[in-house]
Amino acid sequence: MTAPLLANDPTATPPAPVDRITVVVRRSFGDRVFHLSARAAGTLTLALMVLVFYFLLNASKTFFKVESFSKFMTDQAWVPDEANAGVGSLLFNTILVSFLGVIMAFPFALAAALYVSEYAPRRLRRSLTLLLDLLAAVPSIVFGIWGFFFLMPRQRHLSIWLSHELSFVPIFKVTDGQYADSPFIVGTVLALMIIPIAASVMREVFSQAPPVEREGALALGGTRWGMIRSVVLPFGRGGIIGGMMLALGRALGETIAVTMLVSVVFTRSTHILHQGSNTISALIALDWGEASPIARSALMAAGLVLFVITLLVNVVASMITSRTRSGSLTEI
Amino acid sequence: MTDSRTDLAVADAPPPAPPADQGSGKPEPERIRVRSWSWSEAAELGGVALAALSLVWLVYEQLTGLSGGLGFFLCWFATFLIMYWIVQRQRHDKMAARDRLVTVMIGGLAAVIFAALAVIIGYVIFRGYSTLRLHFFTVDQRHVGPLSPATAGGGLAAIVGSLEQVGLALLISVPLGVGTAVFLSEVKGKLGRPVRIFVEAMNGIPSILAAIFIYQIWLIEAHNQVSGFAVAMALSISMMPTVARTCEVVLRLVPGGLREGSLALGGLEWRMVRNVVLPTARTGIITAIVLGITRVVGAAAPALIDGGESNTVNWNPFHGPQDDLPYFVYRLVREPIKAENLRAWTGAMVLVGIVLVLFIVARMFSGTWHPLGWGRGLIDRSRRSRSPLIETDATSNGGSS
Numbered sequence: 001m002t003a004p005l006l007a008n009d010p011t012a013t014p015p016a017p018v019d020r021i022t023v024v025v026r027r028s029f030g031d032r033v034f035h036l037s038a039r040a041a042g043t044l045t046l047a048l049m050v051l052v053f054y055f056l057l058n059a060s061k062t063f064f065k066v067e068s069f070s071k072f073m074t075d076q077a078w079v080p081d082e083a084n085a086g087v088g089s090l091l092f093n094t095i096l097v098s099f100l101g102v103i104m105a106f107p108f109a110l111a112a113a114l115y116v117s118e119y120a121p122r123r124l125r126r127s128l129t130l131l132l133d134l135l136a137a138v139p140s141i142v143f144g145i146w147g148f149f150f151l152m153p154r155q156r157h158l159s160i161w162l163s164h165e166l167s168f169v170p171i172f173k174v175t176d177g178q179y180a181d182s183p184f185i186v187g188t189v190l191a192l193m194i195i196p197i198a199a200s201v202m203r204e205v206f207s208q209a210p211p212v213e214r215e216g217a218l219a220l221g222g223t224r225w226g227m228i229r230s231v232v233l234p235f236g237r238g239g240i241i242g243g244m245m246l247a248l249g250r251a252l253g254e255t256i257a258v259t260m261l262v263s264v265v266f267t268r269s270t271h272i273l274h275q276g277s278n279t280i281s282a283l284i285a286l287d288w289g290e291a292s293p294i295a296r297s298a299l300m301a302a303g304l305v306l307f308v309i310t311l312l313v314n315v316v317a318s319m320i321t322s323r324t325r326s327g328s329l330t331e332i
Numbered sequence: 333m334t335d336s337r338t339d340l341a342v343a344d345a346p347p348p349a350p351p352a353d354q355g356s357g358k359p360e361p362e363r364i365r366v367r368s369w370s371w372s373e374a375a376e377l378g379g380v381a382l383a384a385l386s387l388v389w390l391v392y393e394q395l396t397g398l399s400g401g402l403g404f405f406l407c408w409f410a411t412f413l414i415m416y417w418i419v420q421r422q423r424h425d426k427m428a429a430r431d432r433l434v435t436v437m438i439g440g441l442a443a444v445i446f447a448a449l450a451v452i453i454g455y456v457i458f459r460g461y462s463t464l465r466l467h468f469f470t471v472d473q474r475h476v477g478p479l480s481p482a483t484a485g486g487g488l489a490a491i492v493g494s495l496e497q498v499g500l501a502l503l504i505s506v507p508l509g510v511g512t513a514v515f516l517s518e519v520k521g522k523l524g525r526p527v528r529i530f531v532e533a534m535n536g537i538p539s540i541l542a543a544i545f546i547y548q549i550w551l552i553e554a555h556n557q558v559s560g561f562a563v564a565m566a567l568s569i570s571m572m573p574t575v576a577r578t579c580e581v582v583l584r585l586v587p588g589g590l591r592e593g594s595l596a597l598g599g600l601e602w603r604m605v606r607n608v609v610l611p612t613a614r615t616g617i618i619t620a621i622v623l624g625i626t627r628v629v630g631a632a633a634p635a636l637i638d639g640g641e642s643n644t645v646n647w648n649p650f651h652g653p654q655d656d657l658p659y660f661v662y663r664l665v666r667e668p669i670k671a672e673n674l675r676a677w678t679g680a681m682v683l684v685g686i687v688l689v690l691f692i693v694a695r696m697f698s699g700t701w702h703p704l705g706w707g708r709g710l711i712d713r714s715r716r717s718r719s720p721l722i723e724t725d726a727t728s729n730g731g732s733s
Contacts, residue, residue, distance in 0.1 A: 027601070034602035038519045041511025042527040045576065048569065049530050052537070052545045059548045111441030119438060128446075134691050135449050137623075139630020141658045142680050145665050146452045149459075158402040192452065195445055223431035246536065253538025256632040256662055281540045281633075288544075288637055300544060307541050311533050318532035 053307065060301030063294060072301060078266050078283070080291075080298035087305050089266045093183070093278040094306070097258070098251040100187030100272060101194060102244060109195045109247070110240065113202035118228055132203060135196035144257035147189035152261070155185055159273045171270050178275035181263035186277045189257055194247035201246060205239025206232050242321030249313045253306065255281040262286075280306040377436070380419055384412035409444075413437060453684065460681025463674045468682070473643035482674035489645045490660035490679065493560055494686075496649040497639075497656055498629055500564035501571050506621055508568075509575030513620075516576070517583040518605055528580075535573040539628070542569035543637035551638065558640035560649030563656065566634035575624040582616030583609060615697045622694035626687050632658035657683050 027035065064072070066083040075086020116128045156179050163174040209232045217227040233240075258279050264286065265276030280302045287299060388408045416436055420429035468486040476485035515521075516528055546566040550556050586609050594604040610617070640653025641663060657679055664676035 030603075031601045034605065035519055038511055038515040039521065039523065041508055042515035042519075042523055044508060045512050045527055045534065045572070046523070046530050048572075049534055051549070052541065052569075055545055055548045055553075056541070059544075059552070108441055108445045111438045112445050115438050115442035119435065119442075130695065131446070134688070135453075137626040137687055137691055138449075138453070139658060139680075139683055139687060141630055141632050141661050142456055142684060143452065145661065145676065145680055146455055148665070150452075150455050155402065161403040192448060196449065199445075223427055225431040225434040226427065228434075249536035253536065253541070255538060255540040256658065260662070260665070281538050284540055284544065285633060285636055300548065303541050303544050306538065310536050310538060310541075314533040314536035315529055317536075318529060 049311075053304075056300055056304040056307060060297055060304050062297035063301050066294070072298075073305075076266055076268065078298075080295040085295075085298045087280065087302050089268050090278060090280050090283060090302060091305060092268045093265070094252060094280050096270070096272070097183050097186050097190065097277055097279055098248060100183055101190030101251045102248050104187060104191035105195045105198060105247060106244060108191070109198035109202060109243070112195065112199040113206055113243075114228065114232075116199070117203045117206040118224070118232065129200075129203065132196055132200045136200050138196075140193055140254055140257040141260075143189050143193045144260040147185065147192075147257065148260045151189065152180060152185055155188065156180070159184060163273050171272050173271055174274045176274075179273060181261060181275050181277060183272045183277040186258055186261045186279075187272070189261060190251045190254060193254065193257060194250050197250060198243040198247040201243030202236060202239050205236040205243075209235040238321050242317045245313055245317030245320065249310050249317065252279075252313065253281055253310050254279075255285050258282040259285045376419060377416070380416045381412055384408055384415050387411060387415075409440060413440075456677065456680050456684055459674075459677040460679075463678050464681060468678055472645045476643070478669055480671060482671040482678075484671075485675070487657065487660055487675070487679050487682065489642060490655045490657045491682070492645055492647065493563075493635070493639070493642075493649075493654040493656040494629065494658075496647075497560050497564045497567060497635075497654070498625055500561060500649060501567035501628060502621070502625070504565065504568040505572040505575055505624065509572045509620070509624065510579055510617065512572075512576040513579035513583055514605060514609075516580045518601075518609065531573045531576050531580075534569075535577060537570065537573075538633075539566065539570050539631040540633040540637070542566045543634040545569070546634070547637050557651075558638055558653050559651060560639065560646070560654035560656075562638035563634045563654065564649065566638055567628040567631060570631060571624040571628045574627045575620050578620035578623055579613075579617055582613045582620060585616070586612045618697040619694045622690050622697070626690050626694075629686060629690070630658050630683060632656075632662045635659035636662065657686075 063080065063085075067075075067085065072086045074088045075084065076088040078085045078090070112132065116125060116132060120128050159174070159179040159182060162172050163179075166172045167174075213231045213235075214227055217231050218224075222230065259282040262277045262279065262282050263275060264278050264283065266278070267276070269276070284299045284303055287295065291299060385408055388404065388411050392404055392407055413433065413436070417429065417433050420432050423429075424432070463482045465483050465486070468488075469491060470488060471486040472489040473485040473487075512527065512531060516524055516531075543566045546562055546569075550562050550565065551558065556562065590608050590612060591604055594608045595601070599607070635654075635656045636659055639656060639659060641659070642653040642655050646652050646654045661676045661679040661683065664672045664679065667673065667676075
């Protein structure tokens with residue numbers, strides 16, 4: 001090394017220190033109003049979230065007066081009028097159903113995203129992208145009624161088959177022949193609902209993978225799959241995780257489609273093919289109409305738990321997506 | 333990757349760049365096509381599919397007496413993949429065979445999922461179409477009894493409710509959402525990061541939580557009655573973050589040079605935003621708004637909690653219960669009367685139609701779908717590949733001819 005080749009070479013002589021220049025910005029009245037109103041809009045968003053949390057907490061206080069918070073978090077029953085209610089089984093069932101949906105959705109979402117961004121012919125790619133985004137916008141109630149009228153009677157056969165042939169797997173065990181409204185069916189409908197959502201996030205990230213690296217991988221003699229595995233998937237890892245977490249957030253909070261399919265139970269059972277499923281949002285939607293004030297307060301408390309969980313999932317999802325390399329590309 | 337038909341990295345083919353080479357008499361070397369499918373490969377694929385079908389049919393239907401179409405399909409697909417792998421291994425090395433297997437697997441899974449989603453949409457249209465009459469859009473359920481045929485009455489009450497509630501939600505969430513986006517991309521500041529995180533988080537808040545929040549704050553604490561306006565407020569909580577997020581992405585695409593130019597000419601900041609940034613991003617902002625609408629137009633939970641039910645038209649969203657389309661579907665589908673269920677299917681089909689129309693409108697403005705070449709803004713030409721909204725084509729800026 002004779003001469004510094006790079007500007008940040010440690011051997012280079014440091015540049016002469018520059019005197020600090022202080023720039024004073026005196027904004028005009030119009031600009032001050034503009035800054036203030038834009039900041040107000042941003043602050044309002046923050047405030048709205050805090051308000052939602054505060055009012056849900058406030059509303060559930062009525063119920064926490066008759067039952068302690070720790071009992072609420074573990075209690076499996078739901079008889080709020082007798083101060084005997086909790087999210088012990090509710091939360092379990094909510095998470096069970098959502099994870100079933102996400103697990104079933106994952107391979108399909110990944111395949112759909114990879115197909116659209118990597119394998120589809122150029123002419124088809126554009127319309128498939130459009131189709132994927134359109135499907136992500138289909139109202140959930142449509143999935144709900146389709147699941148209820150079309151899927152439930154048909155998926156019964158698959159449930160029966162699974163429980164007969166694979167009964168040695170504990171989660172597939174069904175002894176009394178009750179197959180309708182199972183977590184499996186609810187999870188399937190949720191999976192179909194979240195596949196387009198997750199797939200369009202993933203496709204978006206995959207398509208941003210740098211073309212130079214793709215060409216490099218192919219030029220080194222890699223196969224298409226080799227290129228995808230070594231360039232596209234590592235690049236899109238943040239998008240895959242973020243997309244699935246976003247989908248998980250949707251699945252956790254999905255109300256109407258689930259409400260149409262569940263038959264409410266308050267037990268913790270991992271027999272996913274057996275009748276009986278439940279989620280927090282479905283319980284709120286089903287019970288709200290006939291609930292007494294104290295029961296509504298209990299439902300609000302359950303809603304608060306759901307709020308905190310979805311908030312966490314979404315914040316983590318957005319942080320993962322923005323921290324990885326694929327997310328940083330959108331920063332200009 | 334220069335072109336879809338020849339996308340490959342050919343080692344010894346002449347680069348397409350110098351056109352003078354053509355016609356020089358030198359025979360062009362045969363092009364190796366990475367993704368081309370020959371007839372023998374197609375026959376292989378078909379043969380394996382058929383073989384798997386026969387084998388699974390024999391074992392599944394005849395020998396073990398299983399039943400059910402879905403189970404059959406799953407077994408067939410698994411057998412097919414295994415057999416395809418074996419066949420490919422006969423002719424290719426491990427890497428090439430794996431590449432082919434993955435191609436078939438991804439194509440198959442994608443085909444299954446697109447087919448399943450097409451079945452869902454098709455089924456809704458199939459069930460709803462037979463009872464859709466033109467008067468679905470002009471009359472309500474006033475004169476509908478339990479014995480009326482499915483074509484009697486209509487969804488006017490629900491359609492009016494949906495239009496008014498979404499309209500009101502727009503009035504609330506568009507200024508807020510666009511304002512937040514302007515704050516995030518133009519004003520910035522210490523608050524920027526928490527606001528962005530919270531907008532992301534709020535985007536995933538279930539609509540039922542927005543609904544019970546409005547119930548508590550507007551109906552209980554402020555002593556109001558159920559109304560379309562309460563529903564609109566709940567909807568705007570779901571809509572606002574969608575608008576803000578999408579809008580921010582679009583605003584960030586406005587070239588910085590335009591901003592600097594405006595400021596260098598002595599413009600004030602708010603004038604720069606009003607006269608330069610927002611007009612440049614106009615089409616993207618419209619897309620953001622339409623995406624916000626599609627996000628909430630199908631949400632039934634707010635009407636279930638805050639809207640009350642009404643089978644007659646209520647034109648006033650500020651007073652009295654007001655129906656909307658998703659709640660209409662939800663309510664009727666749970667009735668034990670066949671005709672009511674059929675009306676629900678009609679409602680669902682209309683809902684899907686509305687989303688479809690909105691979506692096409694959004695795409696027309698976003699500039700990717702332009703049958704007549706309209707809707708192409710400044711952004712589309714300059715930085716198309718960076719916008720998540722606008723379809724990105726990684727290969728298009730890689731140097732296509």
